[in-house]
Structure formats: C-alpha cells, structure tokens
Amino acid sequence: MIVKLRTSYLLAGELVDTGNAYLKAVSDAGLANDFMLKIVEHEEEGVRSLNEALMTSRRNEHVIPLEQANVHRENLFIAFRDTIDAYKRRTTEPFASAYQKVWRVIELANTRLYRFGYAEQSGRIEAMIMQLEEAGHQSALTTLGVTEVFDELKAAQLAFDALYGQRHANSDRSSSVKEARMEAVPYLRKLLEGLGILELMEPMTHQPLINQVNGITRAIISTARSRKSRHDREELIEEPIGDVEPNVS
16 A cells, blocks of 8 residues: 655655655656556656756755765764774674674664765664664663764754755745645655556556555655654654645745
C-alpha cells in the first residue's frame, strides 16, 4: 500500500527533493504504462518549475552562511566517523564492544552521508544523534573518548537547521514559489495515486517500486516531523493524498 504524504509541513525545497526522488525511482523501474508516463511528464515539469522559482528566490540570501554551516557539520561528522573507525583494530575490551555498538549506528546513517542533499543529510544525522544519545551508546562514546566531538556535531547540526529553516521560510513566502508549489503538489499527489492504482492492478510486479517510493515518503515525513516538533511540538501525521494545500504565506 502506498504511504500517504502530507505536503503541508514540507518546505518547498523538500518537495523538490521528494519529487525528484520519486521520479528517479519510477525511471529506474522502467515503467511503460502510458497513463503513468503522462503523469510523470507533468510531475517533471512541476518539480522543475518549483526548483527554478526557489533558485531565483534564494539568490544571495543566506547562501554563504548555510554552505559554511554545512561544511562545518560535514567536517565534524567525518572527524567523528574517522575517530571511531580508528578503533576497528582494537580487539581488547571494552574498546571492541564499544566500537561495534557505535559503528553500527554510523553505518545505518551512512558513512558517506555528506553525499546526500541538505534535507536527507539532516534526517540521517539527526536519527544517528538520537540513537547515540541512548544510555547504552553514551557509555560507548565515553569509552572511545569521542563525547566532545559528538557534542560539537550536535551543536553544528542545530546551527545548520536554524539557518536552513530561516532560508526556506523566507524563500517559501515569495509569490513565485507559492505559485509553483501550488502547481507542483497536485502532480506529486497524482503520481502517488497512479502508483497506488498500479499496485492494485499488478501488486507483485510493482511491489519493489512501491517499497522504494514508500521509503522515500517515510524519510521525508520523519525529517518534517522532527523539524515540526522542534518548532511547536505539534505531531505530523500521514494523511490522504487529496488533502487541500494550505496557505504557506
């Protein structure tokens, strides 16, 4: 079953990233359905128009500080990862067990997560931080002597999030972005609806694609939920695709 997406809490940039991820998944699946190909064509145009509006809106606005904040958090992640990795040849306890415990979390986040876009990178870092803040992992971090760089990484992620939210809040308010968003969202929903129909018609054939699309949806929902809860503690839920897009001004 297709996971339903609530777009109202997604930033315009997140809509672009999500739309592109959906389109890549559909392209990689090699769909030959004429109905779906027509929807894909409209979705490509909607995502392209929204991205162009965003790029125009963001020129010279928060760009340099955001890029610097991103480089800073990436460097701290690499420092954290490499420090942990240096323990992989330690076979004595408690270092061996501590290494295994922490390294599994880093691998889950992706050891090269800096290759992802801003939104996905944030989601992966925040999920990693949340898991490593559990008591069992905290003791492992202490054993490996990386609590200081871990705290620096957390602070860098918070600083990046603040700049990222400010940048997107400002750009999302521009009339051109709002117009492009209103055009892109219905196409995105139609794409999901079309995939849902394909799933009903040929569930076994299209299940791998459905699983991939659902993974994309859940990832962006998780990112939006995390940001939303930080701002006003309201819960973000999955809702029907046909929900009305609110005024984002």
